[in-house]
Amino acid sequence: xxxFSRTVDLATGKISGASNHWVRxxxxxxxxxxxxxxxxxxxxxxxxxxxxxxxIAVPEEEGQLIQCVTIIHPxxxxxxxxxxxxxxxxxxxxxxxxxxxxxxxxxxxxxxxGASQAMELEPGTAAYVPPHWAHRTVNVxxxxxxxxxxxxxxxxxxxxAIEEQHGFSLMVCERGGRPALEKNxxxxxx
Amino acid sequence: xxxFSRTVDLATGKISGASNHWVRxxxxxxxxxxxxxxxxxxxxxxxxxxxxxxxIAVPEEEGQLIQCVTIIHPxxxxxxxxxxxxxxxxxxxxxxxxxxxxxxxxxxxxxxxGASQAMELEPGTAAYVPPHWAHRTVNVxxxxxxxxxxxxxxxxxxxxAIEEQHGFSLMVCERGGRPALEKNxxxxxx
Numbered sequence: 001x002x003x004f005s006r007t008v009d010l011a012t013g014k015i016s017g018a019s020n021h022w023v024r025x026x027x028x029x030x031x032x033x034x035x036x037x038x039x040x041x042x043x044x045x046x047x048x049x050x051x052x053x054x055x056i057a058v059p060e061e062e063g064q065l066i067q068c069v070t071i072i073h074p075x076x077x078x079x080x081x082x083x084x085x086x087x088x089x090x091x092x093x094x095x096x097x098x099x100x101x102x103x104x105x106x107x108x109x110x111x112x113x114g115a116s117q118a119m120e121l122e123p124g125t126a127a128y129v130p131p132h133w134a135h136r137t138v139n140v141x142x143x144x145x146x147x148x149x150x151x152x153x154x155x156x157x158x159x160x161a162i163e164e165q166h167g168f169s170l171m172v173c174e175r176g177g178r179p180a181l182e183k184n185x186x187x188x189x190x
Numbered sequence: 191x192x193x194f195s196r197t198v199d200l201a202t203g204k205i206s207g208a209s210n211h212w213v214r215x216x217x218x219x220x221x222x223x224x225x226x227x228x229x230x231x232x233x234x235x236x237x238x239x240x241x242x243x244x245x246i247a248v249p250e251e252e253g254q255l256i257q258c259v260t261i262i263h264p265x266x267x268x269x270x271x272x273x274x275x276x277x278x279x280x281x282x283x284x285x286x287x288x289x290x291x292x293x294x295x296x297x298x299x300x301x302x303x304g305a306s307q308a309m310e311l312e313p314g315t316a317a318y319v320p321p322h323w324a325h326r327t328v329n330v331x332x333x334x335x336x337x338x339x340x341x342x343x344x345x346x347x348x349x350x351a352i353e354e355q356h357g358f359s360l361m362v363c364e365r366g367g368r369p370a371l372e373k374n375x376x377x378x379x380x
Contacts, residue, residue: 001320003299003307008289008314015316056316062252063283063321063342093253099198099289099338109193117193124198126205126246126338130191131253148289148316150340152253 006056010101013069013146019057024050026077029085032167035078042077049073050082064153071146072105072139079173086136086168090156096129096149103145106138108168112190116169118181121147134162138172140179165190196246200291203259203336209247214240216267219275222357225268232267239263240272254343261336262295262329269363276326276358280346286319286339293335296328298358302380306359308371311337324352328362330369355380
């Protein structure tokens with residue numbers, strides 16, 4: 001395999017020549033927000049882009065690494081801030097790292113054994129998602145939250161486990177103009 | 191294992207709370223530069239800092255990822271620009287990724303089968319070092335070259351193979367005020 005490079009726009013997060021550019025609109029994750037009345041009302045007027053991911057793909061083999069940049073746009077669904085779907089890795093023992101490039105946010109984490117954590121993200125934060133921790137990111141600022149991420153190419157994604165649990169145990173909501181961590185009332189422990 | 195974060199100064203590359211901070215002075219890599227007269231002359235006046243690495247360590251296990259920031263200072267030894275020692279991974283099938291944060295440089299790569307490549311680094315370059323490729327970085331600018339790197343925690347480092355080969359097959363020298371790629375006259379194919 002030959003070496004190669006791509007160019008990340010460090011201001012916007014866009015990758016020139018990315019292998020994939022995934023976009024996630026509200027309609028694709030409508031069940032993930034708590035306030036279903038707010039979801040319905042927003043979707044009557046349009047289908048906003050919540051987040052996008054530029055991926056630099058390589059063979060999904062042990063020893064290879066996938067790079068991506070995630071851009072979460074600013075906004076809320078009811079009081080809940082825009083966020084990613086979140087996932088476990090299919091191979092549960094694969095870690096992930098993030099380097100936050102711009103914006104303000106939270107990284108929500110949880111294990112199948114019931115542990116949960118929230119970590120603030122700001123420019124320069126190097127966050128470690130250890131093996132076995134599901135991870136979701138949330139934009140609590142008024143500009144895009146942009147971060148570069150790396151994970152083992154054989155990790156895989158498991159979104160279903162999160163859906164079965166009705167999301168993450170923690171959620172990030174706007175209260176009095178500031179982000180507040182709250183317990184997800186519908187969360188199901190495994 | 192619990193999630194954690196550290197803070198990278200995106201301008202300077204320094205990591206607050208890094209597990210390790212390695213520094214490499216000229217005396218520690220004196221044999222790696224071609225112009226041994228220039229090495230001796232510089233060392234008579236002092237022992238300049240060539241590069242430093244801030245590392246965020248985790249258990250050296252399959253599935254975990256090591257993050258580091260490398261800062262190569264600007265300068266030359268004779269006509270050859272300041273550079274890192276360079277290495278293969280002990281586990282040859284482990285890749286590495288770099289995100290260049292500031293400065294101007296080159297990434298030199300080679301395989302044990304005799305292939306070699308050079309890749310330019312500038313802010314935003316996301317470089318892929320595939321499995322089996324040795325890698326060295328070179329600062330050709332007049333400011334520090336700073337890049338964030340990630341590699342599998344079980345990769346290990348093999349510096350000896352590079353020393354046995356008398357370095358990399360390519361070298362980067364200043365010619366007429368600009369960087370030029372040249373063949374290393376002492377390079378030994380394996």
